Amino acid sequence: MKRMSPREIRRLMQRMGMELEEMQGVEKVVFVMSNKNLIIQNPQIMIMKMGGQKVYQITGEEMEEKVETKLEIPEEDVQLVAAQTGVSIEEARKALEITKGDLAQAIILLTSKN
Secondary structure: OOOOOHHHHHHHHHHOOEEEEEEOOOOEEEEEOOOEEEEEEEEEEEEEEEOOEEEEEEEEEEEEEEOOOOOOOOHHHHHHHHHHHOOOHHHHHHHHHHOOOOHHHHHHHHHHHO
16 A cells, blocks of 8 residues: 555545644643543644544543542522431431432431331
């Protein structure tokens, strides 16, 4: 197979309706996932435009960062559990934290204690 120069490749891509461009000045790229972040340091980003769409090719130094998800319990849920079980707001909040926000399980937990 004949080797092609970068110039020949660029011309061929243009004939096929493709355009290649390098994105400048990017220090890092972060992919945010539910349980971790994937960070690409010092990335080289190539943008390929074809058919009205853009395709991003990212190369660089990969690094993972774990993300702790903190359970946020709505105040209305805490008040509902406290009202249904007759316990203090603090006890209701603790029961909801133990049951990971499950209202029914928190109420069962508190009523089974009494």
